Amino acid sequence: MADAGDAVRWLHLSAPGSGPDELSALVSRAAPAIGATEIVIYLADYAQAELVPMPGGPGRDVLPIETTLPGRAFTTLDLQRAVDAGERVWAPLLVGCERMGVLEVVSPTAGNPELDQPVRELAANIAQLLSNRRSYGDLVERLRRRLPMQVAAEIVWGLLPPLTFATDDLIVTAILEPCYDVGGDVFDYALNGDVLSVGLFDTCGHGIKASTLASLTIGAYRNARRCGLDLAATAISIDRWIRSEHPNLFATGLLVELDRATGRLRMINAGHPGAILLRGHRAIRELPGPTALPLGIGHFAADGPRVYEEELHPGDRLLAYTDGITDARSADGSVFGVDRLVDCVDRALNDQLPTPETMRRLVRAVLAHQDNQLGDDASALLLEWRPPHSPLAHLGGLVANDPAS
Structure with missing residues (x-):
């Protein structure tokens, strides 16, 4: 042997x-x-x-x-x-x-x-x-690299954590396109004790200007998180840094905290496209949003950012995306849209594909819809909660119906 x-x-x-x-x-x-x-x-x-x-x-x-x-x-x-x-x-x-x-x-x-x-x-x-x-x-x-990578994309890829992270009870996986010319879409995550923190951001502009703003946004997010600020204070800190250093720019974002022990999800939607809650291989609803103004112009709001809370069920998934996904247009002008986004993810989940493969197939579908010529950065992130004592936890494997690894 x-x-x-x-x-x-x-x-x-x-x-x-x-x-x-x-x-x-x-x-x-x-x-x-x-x-x-x-x-x-x-x-x-x-x-x-x-x-x-x-x-x-x-x-x-x-x-x-x-x-x-x-x-x-x-x-x-x-x-x-x-x-x-x-x-x-x-x-x-x-x-x-x-x-x-x-x-x-x-x-x-x-x-x-x-x-x-x-x-x-x-x-x-x-x-x-x-x-x-x-x-x-x-x-x-x-x-x-099968094509030359632009400097803006070089900056962004240098900021990102690994595309996929999983434990016995949760998984977070993301995808970004166009991978050689991405400039404004970034994400980050960190697991501290029982709390998984996730941020998905879409900065305005293109090229170096967008990647420079993305660098500041991720840096401010990590700094606030590592200083122990709560979710609302984290959004306020990012907002102030963007307004201070780039007063004419802004970023939309989703800031999420998931307690993996209880399934409690807390989220701030700062002018971002909504997140979709998936349960049992199908989308059940879009979570409310926005709950705050985009980061960088939050000072125009009368109140501070509002935190939305949701009690997840074992096996629930949260699908977040930037508008480059849903706004992608085909040659005849039809947009990719939320319905096509959900259908693509549902089909991959029903095929019991590994969760990272679900995201790869999603972005391939977006690219095919737009003849491989994206007009904007297109990013998506999937967060899944599967506690070890869930009835489905015994299935095992980093697959769509169980991220345990």
Whole structure:
């Protein structure tokens, strides 16, 4: 029976003495330790449309995610085999719940289920090494870019946390487009004790001006949160910073706090499109909003921001989005709209896809609706609460009907 232990230990001992460009070659050298002849690392591009092989290992072509077995491993998070075409198996590369790409293992025992656990273990450790080593060089960033990235987008991507985060009882996952030219849409989250804080912001303008405002907005949000301010005080602090530094600009935003122990959701909608409450694979209502003026012009309001509260049921999901999603227009002028947004998410949830895959398919649908030419940043975020003692919690897996991971 194959055992990944020796390969994993050797990689963890060898990687610190090597540059990030050498990781693929190191992984190839570890192949015999699990009875493999070749191991190849593929990274997902920024648009999550292609899998790009890392140099330094066996030569491979760039692969589409939509129509290949490696792509299926990425989208479903399940192992995929091609025993009749080279005896190989593909496994998703996951850092926690963040999908980085896939790992290909070529082995004469690829059809043996006993190889499954060693391949998963090896993939998990290689993904962690990639995550740890990527900041020491630019290889990973260069490979993920299939088009030139604009400076405004460079700034925004540098601000963001991982697109997906999950625990046993909650998941938050987001998507941004156009990934190479995004400028004004940003999000952030943090779990402190039982409270998950989430912010989704859409700053006015385009290009560098929008990304500069987005940087200040995220910085002010994090600072207020880390200073222990409550939700209303956090909105007021962001508002004051924007008004002080950019007096003629503003940002819309959703500021959310979820108590994962009780399911109590608290939210401020600062001039933002409404959030949709999903229950049992369908949208049941749009949550009230706005409850405050956009950030930066809040001083025009007679009262401070109002906090809306909702008691979530186990398994409930909150879908938030920017107007670039619903306002996307096709060639004949029809907008994507809220109904199409909800239908797209409902279909993905009914297919029991991994939650991050739901968001990837949503943004692919928005792009297709507008012939891949978005007129505005289009971002969406899905927050799901699934307490461990929920009747559905036993289903397991980072899938649409259970985010536990």
